Each structure stands twice: as C-alpha cells, then as structure tokens.
C-alpha cells in the first residue's frame with residue numbers, strides 16, 4: 158500500500174463554526190507532507206482528525222489502512238504524535254517522564270536512546286518544570302519517536318527552538334524519513350517546509366488552496382526580473398516587456414512575469430541594441446514565501462459570522 162495517510166473530503170466543526178471545510182490529501186510511505194497556513198486556517202483541527210483524536214464531521218480518513226478514530230487500537234501502536242502543546246507532570250524528571258510514556262508502548266526504544274536523538278541526554282535528571290520551552294518541545298519529540306512509529310505526526314515541531322536545535326530536529330526527521338518513516342507535519346516556518354517537505358499544502362480558512370511540491374506551489378506565482386536603469390535612459394524608452402511593470406522609484410525597475418525567459422530575452426536584446434548597461438540585473442523565481450503571502454492576503458471567502466449563520 159503506497160498511501161499511508163488518506164484524507165478525503167474531511168470537515169470538522171466546533172459548534173456552528175466549520176474550521177475544516179472539505180480537505181483532501183494523501184501521504185505516501187516514506188514521504189514528508191507539510192501543512193502550512195495562516196493562523197486559524199485549520200491545520201491543527203485537521204491533524205487531530207488524522208491522528209484519531211477527533212472524529213471528522215464528514216469525510217473519510219485512513220491511516221495505515223484503518224480509520225484512526227474507530228479503529229484506534231490498530232493504529233495507535235504504529236504512530237507517533239507530537240501535539241502543539243504537550244502536558245507533562247512538572248515534578249517528574251525527563252527520564253521518568255520518558256520511562257512512564259515508554260510503559261504505555263509495545264516496543265519502545267531505550268529511553269536513553271530517545272533522549273540522545275533529541276540532545277536531551279545532559280538534561281535527563283532535570284525535572285520537567287526546569288526545562289526551557291525549547292527543551293520541553295524536544296522532550297515532546299522524544300516521546301513521539303519513542304515507540305519507533307511508522308507514521309509520525311508533528312504539530313509545529315520546531316516552534317520555540319533555537320536555530321541549532323531546529324537544525325538538529327530537521328536532521329532527526331530526515332534520518333527517520335531515510336528509515337522509511339512517513340511524516341505529516343504542520344509548520345509556520347517556510348524554510349522548514351522547503352528543507353523537509355516532499356509535498357506540501359497551504360490551508361486558508363479551512364480549505365487547501367495550494368498543494369504540490371515546493372516547485373509546483375511556487376510556479377503558481379510570477380518570477381521577478383529587476384534592474385536599475387542608467388540615468389541616461391528614460392523609463393519610457395523601455396520596450397514592452399511580457400509581464401507587469403513595477404517601478405520602485407525613478408531608476409529601479411521590477412517586472413513580474415510568468416514567462417521569465419521571454420521577458421529576459423526581450424530586455425537583453427533591447428539593452429544590446431541600445432548599448433544600455435543594466436545595473437544590478439537579477440532574475441529570480443518566486444519564493445514559497447510569496448506563494449504563501451498571496452494565499453494569506455487573498456480576500457476572505459466570508460466572515461466568521463456569516464459562516465456560523467450558514468452552518469446554523
């Protein structure tokens with residue numbers, strides 16, 4: 158079975174408010190799929206349904222071929238879950254916490270090994286209440302990987318981590334992927350998605366509005382060609398370039414284009430014919446950040462009040 162996670166037309170409501178509105182995606186074995194989105198887009202609400210922590214209002218979820226909510230005993234031993242906020246007894250040490258959790262698992266890793274994976278070995282004897290926010294996050298991750306899961310669900314795994322810890326977490330996730338683990342994660346860090354994700358989806362207002370590889374999602378946005386015109390050349394002398402002309406100030410020119418090669422060719426031929434030297438010439442494809450911001454700034458489909466009325 159290639160698809161380890163299958164989510165089809167899932168809806169989830171809180172009272173009259175529909176937080177997830179028909180979400181569909183799948184994750185293949187050994188793949189990392191990232192859910193991105195604005196605050197309140199519905200990422201955690203979706204993830205909780207896939208983890209089997211909540212029943213979808215409508216739609217179908219399969220994890221390793223089972224319904225994670227109604228067939229929880231078949232799924233739970235094979236998955237690892239890192240919630241957005243883990244809750245541990247504050248007075249237990251790191252080792253005691255992990256050992257307690259290991260006691261609930263069928264075939265856990267040795268506790269010391271799990272702590273080593275997240276660089277918490279030197280904090281093993283410290284109580285949870287003495288840990289920093291980032292260290293608590295790493296303890297969450299240690300517990301999620303303790304049961305050697307086939308599928309790992311990570312809700313904002315690196316929020317609050319310093320840059321070095323984030324990189325260490327990425328390296329751990331990559332090594333798990335190399336071992337064939339399937340990962341579904343949510344993140345607010347676009348570089349995290351770019352670094353780790355085989356495929357991703359951007360959610361907005363309960364729906365997936367972009368999905369694909371990073372390259373596919375970025376391809377939905379125009380590339381930018383920019384340069385500075387020499388003072389001797391008036392802007393009006395520029396040829397008609399394919400794309401939208403955006404002029405920053407008198408001299409700096411930006412062209413947003415879906416056909417970067419055509420725009421560049423037109424520009425460079427013109428510059429050669431006119432013997433114009435284009436200063437600071439650059440041509441760059443769109444970034445994931447641009448694709449994200451385009452989604453985030455899109456007009457809301459309707460207000461929350463209206464949605465409640467529709468749902469009522």
Ligand SMILES: Nc1ncnc2c1ncn2[C@@H]1O[C@H](COP(=O)(O)OP(=O)(O)OP(=O)(O)O)[C@@H](O)[C@H]1O
Nearest residue numbers: 171172174176194195196197198199200201202203
């Ligand atoms: N228990 C709840 N009761 C009522 N509304 C909720 C509940 N949990 C979430 N919501 C609402 O559902 C929407 C989606 O929330 P969710 O936490 O899934 O978003 P998210 O994409 O994970 O956001 P963030 O990036 O801020 O973590 C939000 O409008 C939120 O206020």
